[in-house]
Structure formats: C-alpha cells, structure tokens
Amino acid sequence: MDKKQIPYKIYLSENELPREWYNLRADMQNKPAPLLDPATHKPITADALSTVFCDEAIRQELDDTTRFFKIPDIIRDFYKMYRPAPLIRAYCLEEKLGTPAKIYYKFEGNNTSGSHKLNSAIAQAYYAKMQGLKGVTTETGAGQWGTALSMACAYLGLDCKVYMVKVSYEQKPHRREVMKTYGATVTPSPSPDTVVGRKILAAHPGTSGSLGCAISEAVEVATNTDGYRYVLGSVLNQVMLHQSVIGLETKTALDKYGEKADIVIGCAGGGSNLGGLIAPFMGEKLRGEADYRFVAVEPASCPSLTRGRYAYDYCDTGMVCPLAKMYTLGSGFIPAPHHSGGLRYHGMNTTLSALYDQGLMEAVSVKQTEVFEAAVEFARVEGILPAPESSHAIKVAIDEALKCKETGEEKTIVFGLTGTGYFDMLAYGKYNDGLLTDYAPTDEEIEKGFAGMPNIE
C-alpha cells in the first residue's frame, strides 16, 4: 500500500468504538496467581473485598475466565466525548529517522486528564454510582489519575476524595487545581486525617509522601466512611480490563488498513496502559493466531520487571490491601527522584507479571535523560509534547526504528503514547537547562527493598 494512502491520523467512527472490554486472562493457560487475603494468606474472597471495592469492580477483578465484559451504555457515551482515540502514523518521525520502519502510536492524551486514565476512571465511578454510593476515594501521584477520576465523578455527580502524594501536591499545584475545578477534595498525603497518615507523620515528620502511603490512606477512608469505596488507577486487573479499549481500537484501526504490527511497545508503571494496549494482540499470540514482540519499558530508577523479584508482595505501604504475586521491588522500595511519577510504583500488574515470567513479553529499562532526549526529538517533528512516562515508549520505538534502518527491515512498530506533558514542564525545563540527572538503584538498595517482603510460596 502506498505510504500516504494511510492517513496521518486514523480515527474510527463512534460505531467502531468497542462494545465490550476484553479480559486477556481468559485466554491464558497459566493464569496470574490469585490475590491473597493479607490476614490469612488465602485467596481473597469477594466478600472480604466488599468493604474496599464496589461489587462489580470485585467481580471483574476476580474473573479470569470471562473473555468479554459489556461496556455499559453510559460509559460508552462518556467514551464518545474523547474516544475513539486516534492511531497516528508517525510519518514525520519516520522521515526524520530515515527508517524503513512504519511507526504508529495510539494517542491517549486528547482529553483533559491528559492520559488514558479516564478509560478506567469512568468505569469505576459508574459502578460506584450504580451501587448507590455517595463517593469514592483514591490516591494520585503525578495527578493524571486523580484528574481523570475527578472528571468522571463530576460527570456522574459523585463525591471524590483524592489523597495526593505531598511532594506532588506542592510541586504540581496546577494538577491540584484541575481536580478542584472538577469538584474533588484534594488532601496532601500523608495527612493527619487517617490512622496510617498519623503513624507515618509521627515516624517521619516532614516526609514528602509516597504512592504506597497515599493508597493506604485512601483505603482507610473508604472502609471507614459510609457510602464510600476505594478505586485505583492502575495495577489491578479490572483496570487493565477497562484499558483494553486502547488495544481493541488500535487493532481495529490497523486491520482497517491491512497493517500488522511486528512490535508493540508500551511504558510500564503499574501496567494498566501497557496491558490494555497489548491485550488483543497478546490474545492472538496466546491462541496461536499471530505472533508479535511485546516490549515493556520501565525507568532505570524503578525497574520492577528487569530487576525485581516475582513473588507475593504488599501492594501498599500500610499493608492493608490484598497481597499480589507480581514482579516487585518490595513495598518498602523508595525510588530515587524521577520525573515520571506515573512509573514509580514498586510492583507490576499480576497478569503482565505472569506473561513476563512465561517469556511472552520482553522488558527493558531506560534512563531518564535519554527518555527526555527522545521526547524532545519526537515533539519537534510530531508536534505533540509527550508525558515523560509515555516517552519511555518513544525512546524504545526510536531505538527499534533505528535498528530497522541498519538492517533495512520494514517492520511495523506500534507504541502507546499514553499522555501529554503539559504538567511536566518543570522536568522539561530541567532537561532544557541540562540539569537532569540519571538514577538507578544500587544492588544494595534493591536488596533492601526485598527485605520487607512477606515470605509466601
């Protein structure tokens, strides 16, 4: 097919918006290990989770056999405000690199939350609303998830309490104001409002907070407040389920133009965007219908897949959440300062962890300065200013395209551009001024993180 016959941006019609989410676990022969009850170390029951999560969310979380879940009409209507998201052919980047490879990226940043997070936020808020709840609680680090949830809650008329990691609360006042504009209550974490928060404040006065701590606070408030439940923006399998719209749309768009991906690349924090992007492609691979290479890209400063351990671990600092078998650096691992707040989680979604363990997916870690270099190169030719998180995928997509330049291979590279970097200009400013540095934990620091893990086989 003539290069230019494929448009710059492939927009599906609203009719082509997926009607069902795809549950990749249903096609896995070796399922991800179940979540365990933190008290008994037995597989967790729906009942035990019901004070924390909404009922439908639990059903989706625990179901590893149903292949498709219908997307409710109200959620689908909400999706129509910003979806289908474009699959963009990176013509300008290809030309700049002089590569024979074809590069596509699925752009999830064209909405006010600035990222893919909205796909799951609206689903989780909807189920809370359907259950007759008053509101939801959550944590947010960089702020994308908190923003997305605030938007979803404003739309449905649901109360929204966000615990925002204190360092982000202070350094990202703009994010905070977006959430408040959408009617959310935003509290810096750790806060004196919760037992967990008070404990941490007493032990570490002046702490700038962590995602694990903010999770514990949000969970505590949800379980102790009538009519509230907790929602989470990544890591969980229900989130990956909702994010499958990314991959489903991507596949439909490629199929429409007779294109087949050779490599699918995504940045990996908790894993939901990566999982959502690769889901339908991985499904084909699992069913033996097609083959693809999958590459998870993580920051060198928080390398859960490439340097972590595959074991049961705590999901939060307060150890109140279920235990998950995943690639993890230990819930006590504190990643060095790094400007991709969305990739600073110590663990990885259990499904992706299982796939990686089974050799079905590759992983690579990259340094922050080379990520910003790729981001700027991309921005200058493709126009879009990418989020630092998303730029991890850009970096590896460029590397793969340059390999094709050497070998002359005309591979089709697809990557997920999860969001925009408008709220990351402090980091870009540092990069522009040559002040950005690289961090990677030492082996000792990695070992220290492992030390606090539970011992469960």
Place this chain on the structure above:
Amino acid sequence: MDKKQIPYKIYLSENELPREWYNLRADMQNKPAPLLDPATHKPITADALSTVFCDEAIRQELDDTTRFFKIPDIIRDFYKMYRPAPLIRAYCLEEKLGTPAKIYYKFEGNNTSGSHKLNSAIAQAYYAKMQGLKGVTTETGAGQWGTALSMACAYLGLDCKVYMVKVSYEQKPHRREVMKTYGATVTPSPSPDTVVGRKILAAHPGTSGSLGCAISEAVEVATNTDGYRYVLGSVLNQVMLHQSVIGLETKTALDKYGEKADIVIGCAGGGSNLGGLIAPFMGEKLRGEADYRFVAVEPASCPSLTRGRYAYDYCDTGMVCPLAKMYTLGSGFIPAPHHSGGLRYHGMNTTLSALYDQGLMEAVSVKQTEVFEAAVEFARVEGILPAPESSHAIKVAIDEALKCKETGEEKTIVFGLTGTGYFDMLAYGKYNDGLLTDYAPTDEEIEKGFAGMPNIE
C-alpha cells in the same frame, strides 16, 4: 433528524481538509480601510512592509479581492498532524441546561500549542522558509502564539525568537519551557536588547511589560537582523485568512449532517479566531445566500468593540507598525489585570471592525467571574477544560441556550472553543478559592486611552 444520529464528535476525513483559505474581504462590498504608512499616513505599499514581513504574507495582507488562496502542500501536511479539528455536539451541556437548542463547538485545542494559533503559525513560518530566511521574530502574551510558532519553526528548521511579555514570562514559566523545548529563544519584554526596550525600561523601571511593547521589540529585531522577518499571531488580515480553515471545516461538518447554524459565537481579542470561524458563514450572508447572527464576545476589562472608537490607530506601543482603522481603545490603553491574556489587545482586526461598523455582527462584553463560572460548568459536563479566552464564547453560548429554554426555540448555536486552559490553572485556582474579581475601565480610563490616538480621517 434524531438527536443521537449526529455523533458526539464530527471528524472530517483528511480529504475533507480545506485546500484553500477563504478571503472574506473579497466578498465585502465595503472593504476594510487600508493600512497606512506611519510616516506618510498614505496607504502602505508592499515595498514599505517588506523589511518587516515576508513577501507572501504581505501579498495576502494587502489583497482584498482574491477569494481563495491555495494552501501549500507542506502546510496541508502539517495541518494533518492535528486537523481536521472536531466539531463537537455538546449533548451533555444541552442536557445539563435543559435547553431545546442544539449546541456545537469547534474545538481547536487538540494540539500542543493548545489553541487555533498553529493554523497561522505554520503558514507564516512556511513563507519565511520559502523566502530563504533564517528565522522569524514575534511577541507572545499568554504564550499560545509563541508556542505555536515555536512548533512550526521546529518542524521547518527555522530559528524563532520570541519576546514574551515579562509578567507572563515570570508567571507562566511552563509556557516558556514549552517554547524552549521546541528550540525557540524566549526573551522577557521589555528587554535591554532593543532601542524600544531600553527606552521603556528607562521610563518605567520595573514595568511588567505589555503586548504592544513586545510587538515593537520583535519588529525592531526583525528589521535590524539579516535574514529575519516579523510574524504576528492575530489582528492582521493574513492571520484571519489562515484561520478561515476553522470556519470552512465547521461549515463542511454542519452541511454533512444537514445542520444550519442560527448563531455563530466567538471570543474576540485581536479577532483572528473569530474572523476565521465566521468567515464562510459571513460570506454567505454578504452574498445573500443565508442569514446568521454573529456574536463577538470580549472581556469587560478590554472592550474594544463595545466601548472603543472606530478610527485609525497605532497597532503597537512603539508606533513602528502600520496604522489600522479599527475599533480601538487607543494603543496607550492598559487593560486591568485579567486572566484572559489572549484578549488583552487594545484594537480589533480591520475586517471585523468594518463588519461590526456595518451592523453585520453583534458584540457583547462579559465579566471574568461569570466567564469562569461558565467554564467550570462546561468542563464538568463536557470534559474539556477550556481556556479562559475561549470561555467567553461558552458564557454567551450558554446564555443563548437558556434563552431558547425560555422561548422553546430549537436554535442551532455554534461557538468556537479556541483552546485549553491547562496553562491557566493559576486563574482557575483563584476562581476555585473565590479570589477572582471583576474589572471594567471607567469612562475616564477609556477617554485617557483615546487621548494618544493619531488624528486621521
């Protein structure tokens, strides 16, 4: 037609992207008054402008008879990175308001510059490149235009020098960094680099700058530097010409679904977005083919149409630019602090001024707090967080929709949503905290602004 048969977002295909810009002046019987040479007060010649502007830009500026200008292929390819822009049906806002009116908005914010400014930035940068120039200079206030021009220049490999109003340079470091990320040099204005800048710094030490002053500096640098020309993001007729893509796409999208606008609403600063949006509709009105109401919405703090004078005036503080006959508050008018930086210009595009003078367009001024109120109402149901500038149009669109609710009329309201408010969270924060106030110049202040105007009939 059943309401829901029209999609939430009407996306035209790349083939439907306009191939020509539409020059509204060609259809006007009473043309806008010509620009005058500041020295001779005679209509300015192409030759006299050639040290300031690119040749093709001058040709477009002075041509009021050619109806269509072909959009060069390279510009059209660039447009494809973010255009056609969606025409969005505001189903959720309609439902929220309970109005029988149909509300559409043309959303120009889905690109990194965050606004419609890119439409003209790429055109002006392209003509500079084609003329073999090294670079361009410009001014920027809120930063949208500077960002857009930086993006266009990065794409074409052209140098870009931006003079940024000092108060914005300091209060909007994020905007500044976006421009630097795209390779632009950003200088706070007034600066010691120019004669004009030094003069103003001497007269007003500690001044926070103004758009008029930044324009003078950028013009001075362009005329004194080999291989550079000056480009401007609004006010000029060439800019309105480029911005006609907004209106052309809007009309194509409406026609496609058999919809006809009754009212077309846009915010008005220098006038380029408003002019671009209404151009093809106004053309039909001028040719007697259809009738529409047009409403220009300006801030009460800078009311050039509703309280200004229709007369020849200076376009910049330094009085180095041609004189324009326009609705103006006087080039010495200093608008009170206001959070819509893009609407703080003292004058109005000459074409729009002529149309307003001829009674073909209405104008209304609105207060900043009611604008933010409308912005938040819109954001919560439509998802998109609008720029304060764009929210002026939202405010009046909502007012018109509520009038329809009273009368039961099923009017079709179309407004321009020119951009996003991601870089305006300081202002939203003030609104959230109840700290936003309203300003309107007193009659004395208005008279004072008029005092410095040239006396030309």
